[in-house]
Amino acid sequence: MNALPPGDRFEDKADHAREPAGRAPVVEVLSAEKVFQNGARGLAPIDLTIADGEFLTLIGPSGCGKSTLLKLIANLIEPSDGRLLWWRGGQDRVGQDGRRLAFVFQEPTLMPWARADANVRLPLELAGVGKRDAAPRVADALARVGLSAFSRHYPRQLSGGMKMRVSIARALVTEPNLLLMDEPFGALDEFTRNRLDDDLVRLWWERRLTTVFVTHSIYEAVFLSTRIIVMAANPGRIFRTMTIDAAQPRDVGFRDSPQFAAYCRELSAWLAEASLPQRTGGAA
Numbered sequence: 547m548n549a550l551p552p553g554d555r556f557e558d559k560a561d562h563a564r565e566p567a568g569r570a571p572v573v574e575v576l577s578a579e580k581v582f583q584n585g586a587r588g589l590a591p592i593d594l595t596i597a598d599g600e601f602l603t604l605i606g607p608s609g610c611g612k613s614t615l616l617k618l619i620a621n622l623i624e625p626s627d628g629r630l631l632w633w634r635g636g637q638d639r640v641g642q643d644g645r646r647l648a649f650v651f652q653e654p655t656l657m658p659w660a661r662a663d664a665n666v667r668l669p670l671e672l673a674g675v676g677k678r679d680a681a682p683r684v685a686d687a688l689a690r691v692g693l694s695a696f697s698r699h700y701p702r703q704l705s706g707g708m709k710m711r712v713s714i715a716r717a718l719v720t721e722p723n724l725l726l727m728d729e730p731f732g733a734l735d736e737f738t739r740n741r742l743d744d745d746l747v748r749l750w751w752e753r754r755l756t757t758v759f760v761t762h763s764i765y766e767a768v769f770l771s772t773r774i775i776v777m778a779a780n781p782g783r784i785f786r787t788m789t790i791d792a793a794q795p796r797d798v799g800f801r802d803s804p805q806f807a808a809y810c811r812e813l814s815a816w817l818a819e820a821s822l823p824q825r826t827g828g829a830a
């Protein structure tokens with residue numbers, strides 16, 4: 547186990563907008579801001595580069611714009627000003643050359659009348675893939691989340707954690723190059739959440755699938771991430787960035803380590819600072 551990082555090593559003072567050394571950018575957020583139709587300012591201009599293979603987590607007080615930033619990255623909403631690039635191109639790059647992104651929401655949003663395998667098959671069906679070609683891909687996606695034995699079960703026959711696994715399998719079945727997750731385990735009990743976090747680390751490690759994850763949990767953020775973006779509100783902005791420099795793949799040994807506790811303590815202090823009203827400091 548590495549020695550505890552000294553305090554000044556916690557903060558990643560690098561320019562968020564700069565391309566991390568040696569890794570191609572997947573998404574570049576270039577002075578993108580969001581003002582909603584009612585005049586509410588969801589996000590001040592944000593500069594952020596997400597590099598290939600990162601597990602990047604957005605954390606911050608309620609209303610700081612985590613979901614808004616994630617939706618911009620997902621190309622679900624457009625910035626009011628500034629722009630985003632995906633794989634060094636505009637929106638047309640999404641979907642080109644097999645470049646796909648997948649979104650996992652907080653609710654599993656499964657079709658209650660369809661079995662687990664049919665739920666996982668849905669994005670392939672929508673893409674015009676026939677049932678016969680889809681079958682091995684669906685089986686593989688269910689196996690990756692440990693649900694092979696439950697493929698013929700209906701959602702009502704599955705626990706909350708299993709439904710979320712189906713939802714993740716449905717995202718993985720398209721073999722995305724970018725996975726976006728908005729508080730996917732927020733509604734689950736802590737034990738189930740830890741187990742799903744363990745699985746997520748393994749899934750990420752297998753293929754280094756670039757992932758952007760939103761959470762309110764300090765423990766989850768430290769356990770999963772290679773980099774954490776702490777955001778602050780009024781207006782939503784980047785407050786500080788923390789790189790989690792711990793050995794991979796992470797397991798319960800990391801969760802029990804003094805290094806983990808030190809990161810959590812520091813992140814907790816940052817969040818307290820980021821939550822102070824009318825905060826003007828930070829690396830916005």
Ligand SMILES: Nc1ncnc2c1ncn2[C@@H]1O[C@H](COP(=O)(O)OP(=O)(O)OP(=O)(O)O)[C@@H](O)[C@H]1O
Nearest residue numbers: 582584586587588607608609610611612613614615
């Ligand atoms: N469609 C909308 N119209 C107007 N204001 C919005 C809209 N969506 C979000 N906002 C506002 O933008 C700000 C950022 O919202 P957002 O949901 O991104 O924050 P968040 O950090 O994800 O919050 P939470 O942790 O509570 O989910 C908030 O002040 C919110 O009220």
